[in-house]
Amino acid sequence: MSVVVMERVVFREDRCKGCEVCIAVCPQKIIALDSRINKLGYRSAAVKDQEACTSCGLCARVCPDAVISVYRPARPAKPAPAGEGRKAS
Amino acid sequence: MTKSASSAPAGGVPVLMKGNEALGEAAIRAGCRAFFGYPITPQSELPAYMARRMPEEDGVFLQAESELAAINMVYGAAGAGVRVMTSSSSPGISLKQEGISYIAGAELPAVIVNIMRGGPGLGSIMPGQSDYFQATKGGGHGDYRLVVYGPATVQELVDLTIRAFNVADRYRSPVMILGDGILGQMMEPVVFPTEKPAEVAKPWATTGRQGTRGRNVVNSLYLAAEELEAHNLRLQAKFAEMHSNEVIYESIIPEGAEVVCVAYGTTARVVKSAIAMARQEGIKVGLIRPISLWPFPDEAFVNLPDTVRSVLTVEMSAGQMVEDVRLALNGRLPVHFYGRMGGMWPIPRDVLAEIKKAAGREAGVAR
Amino acid sequence: MSSIVERIPVYEPPKSLSDVSSHYCPGCTHGATHRIVAEVMDELGLTDKAVGIASVGCSVLAYNYFECDMQQAAHGRAPAVATGVKRVRPELVVWTYQGDGDLASIGTNEVIHAALRGEKITVIFINNAIYGMTGGQAAPTTLIGQKTATTPFGRDKSWSGSPIHLSEMLALQEGAAFIARTSTHNPAHLGRTRAAIKRAFQTQLEGKGFSLVEILSTCPTNWGMTPVEALKWVEEQMVPVYPLGIFKDWQADGARSPAAAGAAAKSAKPAEGGK
Structure with missing residues (x-):
């Protein structure tokens, strides 16, 4: 059984103006400008390595164009130890 | 605000009131919910009246920091969908022109009162009619028109103020009451109507979406040239409709009239006295009194009797409305002008002398 | 067989922000501030009862970017327009969004009087030390020595005066209930900006009086910098001239005298951390 992890960072690349502020704040240094030109005429920022993302959300919080949504994987459901309830996440 | 006992004058019976105060009462009876003003003579009794009366009606009176504010x-307030008014006098109205242009551009209903005084500049606090151009030809920037009313009596001030609120709402357009210092300051008997104003639905107003609709926007900016032209064409269609529907005037043309006088506001009352004096001397004189200054009553100048030899326009200005009279006549009759300025007003004897000149009755004047 | 791991949103664009591309230049912090205002509207549930007033300048088109009702005001007059709305419909949450040319130059009279009346409105004041829309002219907020289109040799104090400290001035007014200056130059400061904007709206919701947040912002285009350089310029050049902090808070220093509030404003230091 394989596990598919959905992308942690989603860029609406057609909205990006290539200002590079997200690139500057990313602690993992995993954002770079794409080589393609988007419909606004800019090279959009994109995440090169989704697996390295820690879902810190800094890129989304500095983005002037509301391009970025950030997610984190839900904790895989572990069997609850006997006698203990599980907190809803 | 605590609602205090009403000091409203009775409706349906004559009461003696000063013009400025009667205007305020008329606005309240027309459903005016807010008044924003700034002190200036000779209209100061109006904001003072509103300051006292608005709280009684759960309305808003606020003295702003300037005419601009x-x-x-x-x-x-107009954008938020309530009936609202401001008043000022000439220099203050000049300051308000930018805002009036925005109100016209954003298509908001509002009533603006100008109790005119002498100009230009700081001028004087005495009455004048020298803001006619400003009121009827635009005032602020851009292609827009205001319906402008020139009342001549305190009763007319009341009636036209109520009408102004209705017309403003009907067209989503600012309407101006163009009075003068004499009218604002004089006391006359006046009868207020007793019926309540009709509620007008304003689904375009910024009242908060309240979960019932999408966003409403009040705006006069159209950055795309095509869009701004389309907006202007729509405004012009509205102004054309106002031009067809909103003309009001008084016309008294006796059979065999030799001269027709044209005057509005307080000046028309002086002219009426002069016309009565002329009649005693055997000169038949008519009067056209524009009540809507815009739209100007061009139709009143059509089909004047053949006996009319000339037209005499009288104003408290250097000659402003006279240009509209000439346009309406389009060269069909000679147009004379008599005006006083600077806070001086014409007196009947002087107007009579001008009537005689216009009638060619003055010794030594061949016509 | 494969299993998909569910994901939880850490950050998604706010619903009160219109789903359109803005006209702002790349990296302009107007965008981030718009987003933050919309986040606060979402959080406090204001979208259905708010009326925003757009001003004149780069943010003139703000009425296209927020999902609440909007009015567009003449240059500098947004606080007067907001007053008109709020006075006739006190149940609404009324806010203005104004730049420094609009608010700190042509509109000083309106904002000062709105504050001294204790007008229950919220003002979002963008200070980026320049006129953006008209092409980079000097503003009252322009720093001494800063080169602009109309101060090509740098702002000369002896000729055109010193930068205006509007928040400090407004904090002296008794009607001002919440006045803060924040910055946009990094995520931590954007977070403080969000907290201040939330406080400002709460001040209005609780009927406490006038609230304003002055936000140090960038203009990469007219400053002639990259967006990242511009953020650094805010931190290094603007923050020392415009100290960050809360200059008036009805809750914290409601009992403090206006003079004390003024002194506090003078000594306010850039907020700690997050540099």
């Missing part, structure tokens, strides 16, 4: 408070 006052007219923009009007913009905000």
